[in-house]
Amino acid sequence: MKLLMHTCCAPCSVYCIDSLRKEGIEPTIYWFNPNIHPYTEYKARKNCLKEYTKAIGIEAIFEENYGLDEFCKNVVNDLKNRCTTYCYKVRMEQTVKYAKEHGYDSFTTTLLVSPYQQHEALKELCEKLAKKYEIEFVYRDFRIGFREGQAKARELGLYMQKYCGCIFSEESRYNCHNSAKPELPAGYEHPSRTNIQVKRIENKDDYIDLLLEADPSKEMISKYLNDSDVYGLKVDEEIVSLAVILPISRNTLELKNLVTKEEHRNKGYSKKLLKSLCGNYKQKYSKMIVGTTENNIPFYVKQGFDQYEKTIKNFFIDNYEEEIWDGDLHCTDLIYYLKDLKKK
Numbered sequence: 001m002k003l004l005m006h007t008c009c010a011p012c013s014v015y016c017i018d019s020l021r022k023e024g025i026e027p028t029i030y031w032f033n034p035n036i037h038p039y040t041e042y043k044a045r046k047n048c049l050k051e052y053t054k055a056i057g058i059e060a061i062f063e064e065n066y067g068l069d070e071f072c073k074n075v076v077n078d079l080k081n082r083c084t085t086y087c088y089k090v091r092m093e094q095t096v097k098y099a100k101e102h103g104y105d106s107f108t109t110t111l112l113v114s115p116y117q118q119h120e121a122l123k124e125l126c127e128k129l130a131k132k133y134e135i136e137f138v139y140r141d142f143r144i145g146f147r148e149g150q151a152k153a154r155e156l157g158l159y160m161q162k163y164c165g166c167i168f169s170e171e172s173r174y175n176c177h178n179s180a181k182p183e184l185p186a187g188y189e190h191p192s193r194t195n196i197q198v199k200r201i202e203n204k205d206d207y208i209d210l211l212l213e214a215d216p217s218k219e220m221i222s223k224y225l226n227d228s229d230v231y232g233l234k235v236d237e238e239i240v241s242l243a244v245i246l247p248i249s250r251n252t253l254e255l256k257n258l259v260t261k262e263e264h265r266n267k268g269y270s271k272k273l274l275k276s277l278c279g280n281y282k283q284k285y286s287k288m289i290v291g292t293t294e295n296n297i298p299f300y301v302k303q304g305f306d307q308y309e310k311t312i313k314n315f316f317i318d319n320y321e322e323e324i325w326d327g328d329l330h331c332t333d334l335i336y337y338l339k340d341l342k343k344k
């Protein structure tokens with residue numbers, strides 16, 4: 001399937017791309033959004049999508065024209081119905097035309113992820129266009145993943161917009177005499193919130209298989225596990241991440257192991273667990289150190305472990321029987337970074 005996906009912004013694209021990729025579909029991203037105002041906002045959303053698509057290695061096409069004048073001329077006489085009478089139409093029709101002219105056999109849109117859009121009207125419009133232009137409309141009710149996608153977008157540090165796009169929606173958002181927040185459509189409810197808790201783990205040995213995914217030596221784990229506190233992040237009924245924390249002095253802790261089950265990675269769970277633990281431990285301790293491989297330094301620096309401490313040369317060679325690989329990296333040295341728990 002050659003699918004062109006109209007894309008309104010990076011955060012909305014996250015769940016749509018992830019879920020299509022899970023189905024084995026690789027969409028091409030198509031940016032055409034003359035409805036985003038003012039120009040600085042248009043540029044911020046477009047540039048963020050450019051960076052994101054580059055980072056995840058997905059093909060993306062950007063129509064660079066900024067269409068404020070044309071957009072305003074076309075909606076000014078019927079502002080109340082502007083979404084359905086013009087805004088959806090102009091974006092979807094352009095997407096379909098581009099798809100037809102460039103050999104795509106189907107199209108869809110990330111607008112289907114937002115519970116704040118007029119989902120049924122949008123779906124109906126796309127079905128009509130599919131018939132008119134004889135192209136398949138790939139319909140998915142992406143709204144089920146709205147929260148998940150937005151959470152991941154926040155974790156990734158993507159630019160998160162505060163209003164739908166046009167200058168009129170910006171007014172609705174900020175002018176409190178108008179409606180302060182977009183309303184959810186009647187009858188639509190967000191999928192129920194996931195229940196996330198941090199839990200102290202007493203039966204530590206039951207989790208050895210998961211700990212081995214981050215530290216592949218039972219012998220090494222046994223050196224620190226008994227004296228450490230182990231905490232798990234429980235999502236609904238399942239422990240998805242673990243952190244093992246060893247007090248090493250009166251005011252310093254060492255993070256010995258941080259791991260998330262493979263199927264739950266890239267959802268920000270390790271970060272959430274670590275953040276919560278650092279918040280609790282700072283009552284009693286002032287520093288936390290972590291020894292890590294080169295590949296994981298950016299992750300830890302982002303979590304506040306921003307002070308380089310020391311390097312233990314050939315640690316992995318000297319202490320592990322087998323060669324340790326982290327992706328393409330042959331691990332040799334253990335590099336320590338420190339987080340000041342008291343720092344705001």
Ligand code: SF4
Pocket residue numbers: 035036082083087088164165166167168169
């Ligand atoms: S509110 Fe959103 S969908 Fe409606 S016209 Fe403005 S930008 Fe388009």
